[in-house]
Amino acid sequence: MIELQKQFQPKARNICSACGKDVGVSKLVVAGNVNICFDCSDLAKEIADEKRKGIAETEINQIANTLSTTRDGNFDVDMAQALVYANRLYKAGYRKVE
Numbered sequence: 001m002i003e004l005q006k007q008f009q010p011k012a013r014n015i016c017s018a019c020g021k022d023v024g025v026s027k028l029v030v031a032g033n034v035n036i037c038f039d040c041s042d043l044a045k046e047i048a049d050e051k052r053k054g055i056a057e058t059e060i061n062q063i064a065n066t067l068s069t070t071r072d073g074n075f076d077v078d079m080a081q082a083l084v085y086a087n088r089l090y091k092a093g094y095r096k097v098e
């Protein structure tokens, strides 16, 4: 019985570390100590892209707030215009250094 179970055990190198499916080594991306199947890799990329988009929106809003406010805290430029400039600055590569 134990011999039979061993015979049908999938090989670890064929299994996706994320979903646990036995997809075969040719359909896995090896990253460090993990094997990720193409589907999980695509899903991870989509999630990462969404998170990057959220981070970008937060930074753009922070830039727009800075642009639209004077040193004394009064509004200087209207927010819609500040967002246009903030988007341009962000696309040009400006990032706030923390």
Ligand SMILES: [Zn+2]
Pocket: 016, 017, 018, 019, 020, 021, 036, 037, 038, 039, 040, 041
């Ligand atoms: Zn997977």
